[in-house]
Structures are given as C-alpha cells and as structure tokens.
Amino acid sequence: MNMEIRHLAYYALSSMREGNQIEVSIPYTISGTNVPVFLNFNDIYEFINFQEISATCILVYLRYLEELCDINGQAEKFVLLSPTLISPVRTDNPDAGLRERADALIAFLCGTPKG
Structure with missing residues (x-):
C-alpha cells in the first residue's frame, strides 16, 4: 500500500x-x-x-x-469508474468480445442507446 x-x-x-x-x-x-x-x-x-x-x-x-x-x-490517459457503473452494462450477446463490451460501456456512460 x-x-x-x-x-x-x-x-x-x-x-x-x-x-x-x-x-x-x-x-x-x-x-x-x-x-x-x-x-x-x-x-x-x-x-x-x-x-x-x-x-x-x-x-x-x-x-x-x-x-x-x-x-x-x-488524466487524459486513464478513466477511473465506480464498479457500480460498470455492473449494469449489458450486451445482447452473452459471449460478447472485449470490443462489444467496451462499446456498450461507452454508450452507457454517454447516455446513448446501444445499437
């Protein structure tokens, strides 16, 4: 520590x-x-x-x-998020890859609907 x-x-x-x-x-x-x-x-x-x-x-x-x-x-290189913001992020595909999950997280944080 x-x-x-x-x-x-x-x-x-x-x-x-x-x-x-x-x-x-x-x-x-x-x-x-x-x-x-x-x-x-x-x-x-x-x-x-x-x-x-x-x-x-x-x-x-x-x-x-x-x-x-x-x-x-x-500061411009990192984004620190509360885990409570990440947990509600879902994708339509349970086997989604890293890029799809990242896109879903970005959409969630920006308040834009995914899709």
Whole structure:
C-alpha cells in the first residue's frame, strides 16, 4: 500500500472515535454523479489492517488515483469508474468480445442507446 495513503488513513483513524465518519466527495467522472460517500471508523480500521475493505474505501481510493493522474499530467490517459457503473452494462450477446463490451460501456456512460 502506498505509504502516503497509509499515513492518511492513520491520521483519519487517530482523529476519529468509533461512530464518527468522514465525508468525501466523489466526482462525477468516477461515480456518474456528484455525491459524497462517508467513511466510518470501521472502514478505515479495516483498510489499515488489510482486512476486507468496503466499496466506500474503493471509491475514495479511485478518487485518490484520479487526483494523482491529474497532478502528474496523466488524466487524459486513464478513466477511473465506480464498479457500480460498470455492473449494469449489458450486451445482447452473452459471449460478447472485449470490443462489444467496451462499446456498450461507452454508450452507457454517454447516455446513448446501444445499437
């Protein structure tokens, strides 16, 4: 795990008490809408101790990666998406190849009907 993230997680955990939560905004580019997610004490504790992590931790990590790409001038090379946006993407063919699935995902994200 990136040491910077681990230090941030320790800082968040040390400033929280059980039952507290931290609000983190997730941008439209990742989640499809501008809504906050809430990390609670248990999310951060499990993250630090390499236990099973929550979807919220994954979204916050995606946000971190997106910001890192932006800082390093790599933002145009990568698209980071919430897994919840990808799961509803379906194709007419269950054995669809990678290109057909990618086209279906693009159509879904752009809000255009496939076909």
